[in-house]
Amino acid sequence: MVDMTIKEIQDELIEDFSFFEDWMAKYEYIIQLGKELPLIDESHKVDDLLIKGCQSRVWLHAQYVDDKVFFTADSDAIITKGLVSLMIKVLSGQRAEDIVSADLYFIDEIGLKEHLSPTRANGLVAMVKQMKLYALALNAKR
């Protein structure tokens, strides 16, 4: 996905998900993504990098390489981890200003909107917010 824009990656994911016939297939794919997500470096799995949802927890680390922001993450719940993986696919390796202004419409389009509801206690909403904050901070530091 080198050099694809946030919009292009989202559109590709929307197309990928359109092939799934039911929620089972969709969730099986998300669970698979969760299992495949490269784990965050253990040294980054610390409280400082922890985003607390009420039920599942997400660790998120960001770094700046060649003008771009790269994220790694982990979660103790596999479905959350799969969703985290989707977010990373979309936002990692992008320019900070693009991340800050990104409109993440794909979650809604692929029918996973409920997971991004602010009242859903899985840490995902907080994670997206945190990704944008990291991008903003890294951009400012530069």
Next chain:
Amino acid sequence: MTHYDIHSIRADFPILKTKVNGYPLVYLDNGATTQKPQSVINAITDYYTQINSNVHRGVHHLSQLATDAYEVTRRKLSEFINAAQDYEVILTNGTTHSINLVAHCYGKQFVKEGDEIIISAMEHHSNIVPWQMLCEEQGAKLRVVPINDEGELDMGAYHAMLNERVKLVSITYVSNTLGTLNPIKEITKLAHDHGIPVLVDGAQAIQHLHVDVQALDVDFFAFSGHKMYGPTGVGVLYGKEKWLDQMPPYQGGGDMIKEVRFEKTIYNELPFKFEAGTPNIEAGICLGAAVDYIKTIGLSQIALYETELLKYATKALSEIDQIRFIGTAKEKSSVISFLVNGAHPYDVGVILDKLGIAVRTGHHCTQPLMERFGIPGTVRASIAMYNTKEEIDLLVSAVKRAASMLL
């Protein structure tokens, strides 16, 4: 036992016909809140279409009707728990409010520096935090009765904790996370032997078993309307007159006063002393309809049915590979908490929801208890009078499906 007509009971709860994601709703989150029968729903409409008015104030016709209806509920609740006096039943907005009221009013009056309050390791945050706040304020100490791996209170440890510094014991009747049914009568007797009053968090008991506050001899008993098929926003604090009389009011305002002068205000009598401001009149009145409904079905019938269903569910779930029950006390009521080996409870909950099954996942507002068991949370199925064996079968097959997807 006469015939328990589950079909007619289910027909009384319109929401049970709901479909979720194309599946029939299987509602097993009754520990969080119960669904409402049509009679309660009708009572809400009737209240607003026929008698809506403020209580305890007006001389006009509607106000009198609303006041009478509100006070009839107090009477019904008083009978329901066998209080000695109707005015020992304080209408609050729920269990949390009731416990906070005692922590605040009893606490200020009777708890001093160096004193102790006893709770247990299985308490809901609502029966932990108010006491922590009180202890911090008064310089008192919070003592916690430990539990064993089955989720039963260590009664020996409890006994050893009782001494002259202890000013109150506050313990749950039924654990919302483990389902453990605590020996309240024995707990109370032991505390009373040391002259210590007892508060019981009855939020998970009132809808499942017959509560007789005089037979239990408890000093305070707190519960919520919405967990007993009634509306949200109303609950009860039962308190023995001798304690309520000695406690200062909770909040100041209307209804709780007899006479207000700038020099001095004379407080109202029980129960109004603790009921400042306009109450949730609608919910209060309609809780009366919920009590009527429970009495129509019969609490002993409900208890028999639910006990049977709990046994059935425990057995059926135990046949799932890799299932681990959290809370295996000998005496249990209505709650089954479990984990499927390695699967995060949140993940299981998401899959169950997709299959139309409503359970609660997470720490259930009992974080210290989760820590005691070294787990992030559990999946909790909690039953009510309208659940069926067929629903338990659907739960079991859904948990199996979740396990096959997640593990």
